[in-house]
Amino acid sequence: MKVVRVETYEEMSSKAAQIVEQQIQKNNRSVLGLATGSTPVGLYENLIQGVKERGMSYRDIHTVNLDEYLGLSGTDPQSYRYFMNEKLFQHIDIDLANTHIPNGKATSVEEECQRYEAMVNEIGPVDLQILGMGMNGHIGFNEPGTPENSVTHSIELEPSTRSSNARFFDSLDEVPTHAITMGIASILKSKQILVLASGESKAQAVKVLLEGNVSEEFPASFLWNHQDVTIIVDKDAYSLVTEKEE
Numbered sequence: 141m142k143v144v145r146v147e148t149y150e151e152m153s154s155k156a157a158q159i160v161e162q163q164i165q166k167n168n169r170s171v172l173g174l175a176t177g178s179t180p181v182g183l184y185e186n187l188i189q190g191v192k193e194r195g196m197s198y199r200d201i202h203t204v205n206l207d208e209y210l211g212l213s214g215t216d217p218q219s220y221r222y223f224m225n226e227k228l229f230q231h232i233d234i235d236l237a238n239t240h241i242p243n244g245k246a247t248s249v250e251e252e253c254q255r256y257e258a259m260v261n262e263i264g265p266v267d268l269q270i271l272g273m274g275m276n277g278h279i280g281f282n283e284p285g286t287p288e289n290s291v292t293h294s295i296e297l298e299p300s301t302r303s304s305n306a307r308f309f310d311s312l313d314e315v316p317t318h319a320i321t322m323g324i325a326s327i328l329k330s331k332q333i334l335v336l337a338s339g340e341s342k343a344q345a346v347k348v349l350l351e352g353n354v355s356e357e358f359p360a361s362f363l364w365n366h367q368d369v370t371i372i373v374d375k376d377a378y379s380l381v382t383e384k385e386e
């Protein structure tokens with residue numbers, strides 16, 4: 141795992157954007173794996189700027205998102221589909237038909253998981269997967285206890301995950317209890333993975349990740365089993381890493 145240390149959230153976001161744009165310049169038909177949460181918002185702002193100021197184009201880019209809340213339709217402002225449209229897709233020249241996010245309103249959740257996994261495999265492999273990380277080490281919505289061989293599945297969110305995501309909702313009660321997420325195995329099929337971590341609230345998770353012990357109890361640790369992972373960490377998120385791990 142390559143660790144890139146930066147000072148600020150802004151620096152993390154612009155470095156990440158450079159990596160994404162390099163991938164697009166290498167192959168303008170790339171498949172990008174995208175994430176939600178507050179961490180990648182600055183990256184998305186930089187990508188939008190790239191279209192406006194650097195002549196970047198997403199015309200032939202395909203995207204797959206990691207996860208979606210169950211019970212929310214794409215028009216619900218709290219859904220991840222809505223988030224992606226607002227924060228990125230509607231500001232760039234991407235064809236919305238080429239953007240994929242699990243359907244949180246599917247009548248059969250099991251069938252939706254199978255459909256999504258098959259779709260990712262068909263348009264994949266993902267060339268570059270962007271990941272944030274939950275405070276408990278979750279990636280996508282793969283909570284602690286998720287096995288390495290997991291594919292797209294539905295899960296019950298941990299109380300701590302619901303409370304940390306409650307800031308996006310009017311109240312904790314409104315945070316869905318379940319979600320669909322790509323599995324660990326689905327994520328590890330990506331050719332290249334870029335993890336972003338910013339702020340003090342992620343310092344403990346970054347410390348645990350960089351200790352390097354691979355365990356189901358800390359799902360992000362499975363990233364050690366991938367050949368090409370870069371993590372960009374800002375100063376606050378790196379603050380608990382001791383010299384031993386460096």
Ligand SMILES: N[C@@H]1[C@@H](O)[C@H](O)[C@@H](COP(=O)(O)O)O[C@@H]1O
Nearest residue numbers: 176177178179272273274280281
């Ligand atoms: N499903 C998402 C994850 O993909 C994301 O990485 C995590 C961290 O969010 P944030 O970036 O807001 O800290 O939140 C959610 O749980």
